[in-house]
Amino acid sequence: MQDACETMGVTATAVRNRLDRLHAAGFVAREAVRAGRGRPHYVYRPTESGFRELGENYSELAFVLWDAVSRLEEPSVKSRVLEHVRQSMVARYGGAGGSTLEARFAGLAESLGEHGFDVELDSSGDLPILRENSCPYHELASADDSICELERSVFEEVLGTTVERSQCCLDGDRYCEFTPVPGTAKE
Numbered sequence: 533m534q535d536a537c538e539t540m541g542v543t544a545t546a547v548r549n550r551l552d553r554l555h556a557a558g559f560v561a562r563e564a565v566r567a568g569r570g571r572p573h574y575v576y577r578p579t580e581s582g583f584r585e586l587g588e589n590y591s592e593l594a595f596v597l598w599d600a601v602s603r604l605e606e607p608s609v610k611s612r613v614l615e616h617v618r619q620s621m622v623a624r625y626g627g628a629g630g631s632t633l634e635a636r637f638a639g640l641a642e643s644l645g646e647h648g649f650d651v652e653l654d655s656s657g658d659l660p661i662l663r664e665n666s667c668p669y670h671e672l673a674s675a676d677d678s679i680c681e682l683e684r685s686v687f688e689e690v691l692g693t694t695v696e697r698s699q700c701c702l703d704g705d706r707y708c709e710f711t712p713v714p715g716t717a718k719e
Contacts, residue, residue, distance in 0.1 A: 551576055559585055585648075591671060598672055598679065618686055626690035633717045634660050636691045662687070664708040667701040677702060684710065693717035 536547050554560040559582035564572040601617075604610035625643045630636040637660035641653040649668055654661040669679045680697065687695050687710055694716035699705035 554582070558582075594669075595672055595675070598676065602676055602678075614682065618682055618689075621682075621686040622689045625686065633691065633693060633712060636693075637662055637712075640687065640690050659712050659714065661698075662695075662710040664701075664710075665706075667708055670701060673702055680708075691717075 534544075537544050540547070551560065551562070555562050555576070558579055560576045561579050563575050563577070565575050566572045601610060601613050604613065625640060625647065627639075627643060630639050634655060637653055637655075641651050641662055644651045644664075650665040652663050652665065654663060667673060669683065672679050680700065680702070684695060684697055691712065694713040695710045696713055697708060698711045699707060699709035701708050
């Protein structure tokens, strides 16, 4: 603990508070270790979620790959690659399903949340609304907003309805919001 305090220039209390927050969030596991008499000391290690949070920063790779796909000169090749990407996203986020539009929206919101998206579902109106509180592709979309269209088409397939992006972070809105177009849902 003392080494961490000296390295970071903070107090032991600050280190303990931070470890407690990481533990509560599920990013680190804490194990009591007894070494003879007296109080045990704790050993902290990253959990599976912690490793994912620490090690899965693929934004640079995604940006490079998206740029490479965008530069493909053969339209049929580019179209096939993008369709494979779209179908992979549908498979990744569309597992929950549901017989009603509300259930499909709830399933999508849950799946996105499990994959680290900051989303919420607003069911207060006649139709559900999916909000992404922070754009998962902001840097990519800033360079090429066609990723937004790809995401919308993935949501349409998962939800079984036409959706419109009624708000968008790229337009200066606080979040990206997806609403179903009335009368287009498969029930």
